[in-house]
Amino acid sequence: MNKPKRLDRVIERQMDNELVLYDSQTDRTFLLNHVSAAIWDLCDGTNTIQDIAREISIHFHTPEQTVLDDAMAAIRKFLAEGILVEAGESGR
Helix, strand or coil, rough: CCCEECCEEEEEEECCCEEHHHHCCCCCEEEECCCHCCCHHHHHCCCCCHHHHHHHHHHHHCCCCHHHHHHHHHHHHHHHHCCCCEEECCCC
């Protein structure tokens, strides 16, 4: 995946220190911690996975390779759940 992009149908709501995502097509909800929420936020179709890892690394003062592994895992999960696509794809 080159540039992951959030699907427009996913509604976001901040609750305390977590982000709640609601997929209006599947009627499913997802609860993201602050790191996953930051990764999600950067999945706007303009950032590569490497860009995302770099930004998260700077923000959370964590080694970029560690963040890269976490970002890739989160993005794979988002893809598997059908709430993320590669930029240029329309989604389901």
